[in-house]
Amino acid sequence: MGANPPAPKDDDDVIIRATDVTVRFGSKTILENLNLDVRRGEIMGFVGPSGTGKSVLLRTILGLNPKQGGTIEVFGTDYEKASDRERLAIERRWGVLFQHGALFSALNVLENIQVPMREYLDLSPKLMDELARLKIDLVGLAPDAADKYPSELSGGMIKRAALARALALDPDIVFLDEPTSGLDPIGAADFDELIMTLRDTLGLAVYMVTHDLDSLFMACDRIAVLGERKVLVEGPLSTMLEYDHPWVKSYFHGKRARHVVLPDEKSAGSAADTQGSV
Numbered sequence: 001m002g003a004n005p006p007a008p009k010d011d012d013d014v015i016i017r018a019t020d021v022t023v024r025f026g027s028k029t030i031l032e033n034l035n036l037d038v039r040r041g042e043i044m045g046f047v048g049p050s051g052t053g054k055s056v057l058l059r060t061i062l063g064l065n066p067k068q069g070g071t072i073e074v075f076g077t078d079y080e081k082a083s084d085r086e087r088l089a090i091e092r093r094w095g096v097l098f099q100h101g102a103l104f105s106a107l108n109v110l111e112n113i114q115v116p117m118r119e120y121l122d123l124s125p126k127l128m129d130e131l132a133r134l135k136i137d138l139v140g141l142a143p144d145a146a147d148k149y150p151s152e153l154s155g156g157m158i159k160r161a162a163l164a165r166a167l168a169l170d171p172d173i174v175f176l177d178e179p180t181s182g183l184d185p186i187g188a189a190d191f192d193e194l195i196m197t198l199r200d201t202l203g204l205a206v207y208m209v210t211h212d213l214d215s216l217f218m219a220c221d222r223i224a225v226l227g228e229r230k231v232l233v234e235g236p237l238s239t240m241l242e243y244d245h246p247w248v249k250s251y252f253h254g255k256r257a258r259h260v261v262l263p264d265e266k267s268a269g270s271a272a273d274t275q276g277s278v
């Protein structure tokens with residue numbers, strides 16, 4: 001298995017660059033010398049066996065989890081070494097949808113979306129209302145969702161509302177941890193469409209951890225597979241389909257993948273034809 005060398009340093013489009021990142025909990029090493037680039041305006045999917053550190057990596061990039069080695073630059077700045085002012089500037093440019101606990105249950109949707117606005121901006125209540133209603137519209141929720149509490153929403157509506165909150169500050173990138181888990185396939189496909197529309201219209205970059213093969217096949221510009229404490233392989237879907245590693249092969253050519261790959265040979269590339277009896 002090849003190493004995962006640091007990327008070249010001359011790419012203006014890189015908005016996140018992780019170099020030799022190592023994360024341990026006690027004696028357990030979760031990530032070791034991991035290297036990764038995420039570029040402006042791309043949907044990057046993260047996949048890998050459960051417990052390999054996908055959520056840990058996301059939290060580490062966000063500065064919520066200490067690392068034992070390496071550097072992470074976000075928008076060209078090392079968040080860990082940044083001044084308070086630089087950190088605020090970075091935090092205003094990213095939005096997050098965590099794997100668990102998407103919304104504050106005591107706040108309605110409008111108030112949830114306004115949480116980051118209150119924290120980072122100094123706006124009048126009227127303007128915040130207007131902006132929050134725009135976000136509600138942007139993610140495809142009906143206007144009356146504004147006054148609803150999370151307990152009154154379906155799973156799909158909660159995901160959309162949480163995405164609206166992640167978009168509250170008009171970020172350059174959103175981090176989504178399993179955004180379509182718990183949704184039915186049509187709801188999940190609608191969510192993927194929404195993400196793609198936001199990439200196309202806002203130039204939004206999307207960092208998406210997912211187990212959802214449909215999302216990986218339909219929405220992602222690039223995919224990174226986490227395993228063996230690093231990025232095993234990254235690239236477009238065609239790279240995944242050709243990559244010779246047991247987990248990657250069984251994931252992208254397994255029974256569940258097959259129905260997604262075969263109907264669309266155009267995006268799947270010729271590898272779909274050549275992988276015979278999986």
Ligand SMILES: Nc1ncnc2c1ncn2[C@@H]1O[C@H](COP(=O)(O)OP(=O)(O)OP(=O)(O)O)[C@@H](O)[C@H]1O
Pocket residue numbers: 025030048049050051052053054055056057099
């Ligand atoms: N705060 C923590 N303290 C100790 N161990 C942790 C902590 N957070 C995560 N871990 C461990 O790190 C490993 C990676 O966890 P992580 O949640 O990143 O997995 P994942 O790839 O996101 O899995 P899943 O696909 O199930 O969400 C697991 O073994 C987990 O138990």
Ligand SMILES: [Mg+2]
Pocket residue numbers: 054055056099177
């Ligand atoms: Mg996780």
